[in-house]
Amino acid sequence: MTWVITGGAGYIGSHVVRAMRESGRTVVVLDDLSSGHREFVEPGVALVEGSIVDPVVVRKTLGAAAGLGGLDGVIHLAGFKYAGVSVQRPIHTFEQNVTGTAVLLEGMLEAGCKNMVFSSSAACFGTPDVDLVTEATPTNPESPYGQSKLFGEWLLRDLEVSDGLRHTSLRYFNVVGSGYPDLYDTSPHNLFPKVLAAVGAGETPIVFGTDYATPDGSCVRDYVHVQDIALAHVAAAARLETGQPLERVYNLGSGDGVSVLQIMDAVARVTGRPFTPEVRERRPGDPARIVASGELARRDLDWTMRHDLDDMVASAWSAWTASRA
Template identity: 65%
Template sequence: MSWLVTGGAGYIGAHVVRAFREAGIDAVVLDDLSTGFEAFIPSGVPFVRATLLDRDAVRKTFADHDIEGVVHIAGYKYAGVSVQRPLHCYEQNVSAMVILLQEMRDAGVDKFVFSSSAATYGTPDVDLVTEATATSPQSPYGETKLIGEWLLKDAGVAHDLRHTSLRYFNVVGSGTPELFDASPHNLFPLVFQALYEGRTPRINGDDYATPDGTCVRDYIHVADLAEAHVAAARRLGAGETIEPVYNLGCGDGSSVRQIMDTISSVTGIDFTPDVHPRRPGDPARIVANGDLAARDLDWQMRYSLEDMVATAWEARQKAGDRYPS
């Protein structure tokens, strides 16, 4: 039997697929390649090129493959842009998930690992976010992720769906040089692209109430994240108790200036970032407690910040001109 990985041709999804294969678990990828790359999918992994909004394609995928469970990573992930394109975000993240859950129900598939987000918390008023911290999303993107969690809760009651939601914080690094983060909105690829083009990276705001005045965030390595998906799938498959939500965070944060300094040190490129005004809505600090995930999913930080930068930079260099600019 196989696990269906939606969005399995993307940066995070491709790492999850590889982690499943290394764990001896077969995977099937469904991806429309709107942001992913077919080359990211390992040889021998069945690939369905389709959008989740195509109900017939989703139904056929379940009919053609012996699917045990679903890891749902596909979606529209740009929080800032979702404010300008809320209807598109809701279509991609909510309507598509409804179709997926309906077709899972009809196919008798009853295990689900959901790619949720720290965006469900909005701007928390606590130093350390736990799963009990109030959710208050401040973008359509964050709202759709929270609605996805609600859908799972209700489907679990109505259709005996076993599920868990993994709330990601800032995912960086690379588990293999062949897989890179090409997001036009994430900090690491933005800085790398600037350096690659000979431009000076920028910091948005240096007057926050933090030790160095720049925003503090929780950064986790994508390979650690992928392992957590494997652990969640195994726990669901074994019928073991599992929490509805887990934070995947490190319990300690790094500031944007620390990230810049580490990138300069690791790459050997000396630069002083330009400082621009704050972006509206950016909280000073978001850092998560990952104790629940450590207890149940063997969650741990296996990579240092230097490792995160070094692996990401190696992947960016290997990508060369294939990298979208």
């Protein structure tokens, strides 16, 4: 069984690669290394360096996978993932996330491959006005990034009708932690790496707003461990391989959420470096709470929160400090 994993040299993608290999599958990685890292790809894993926007590269990658015993499907994680930056770079965002997905899908159909697991995002929802987001919650993306992910989902549904594509989209919320000591989040925009970098440098982490209508006044979000996310991809791929039914979309959510101040407390406790975070004014557009139900994914993908908050912090801190050793 061979799968192509786009974006497989990135933080989430590299975890998916290893989880797929541990399940006994062969993988081929396609990554342009714009945010991924060559060292995140294990020795022995085929890595094609290039962009999903390039049809020649896409055909080369799919051909390489087919030559390893047949192409079973594609797990598509590659893309431009910075929601805030996408507001300043909408054309680039749509080129990478919409055009790139279209080029990839065209290559798949040419190769006779009709199984895809798509990395989508909670950004499709925008700022929902419900306490618990479900797959039935209306989508209302508020950034080019969120729009591009929703367009990707729509394209998959259109190809289901026109070409018999079998697919599912996994909507992530806030992915944190590490499943392996040599893999870690390198995003300059995500909360965990920013907080860990501040603590590691002896600086004070920042909390934006403690006057929200939440139990401790700070924003509440869904934080899920990256290894749990990776295992959901394996389960989705397995169902596609065997022809089992799948929903078009699954939320990979915790059902309860964690506040920013709870994260700060956990970081101080787990790292053994106590601090009092600096509190600043709210940032425009930050909703008080976004938490999702993972019930559908639990039913079909064996989705469960196998790691608690301390596990998330401890694994992230261990990988972060190892990367600087």
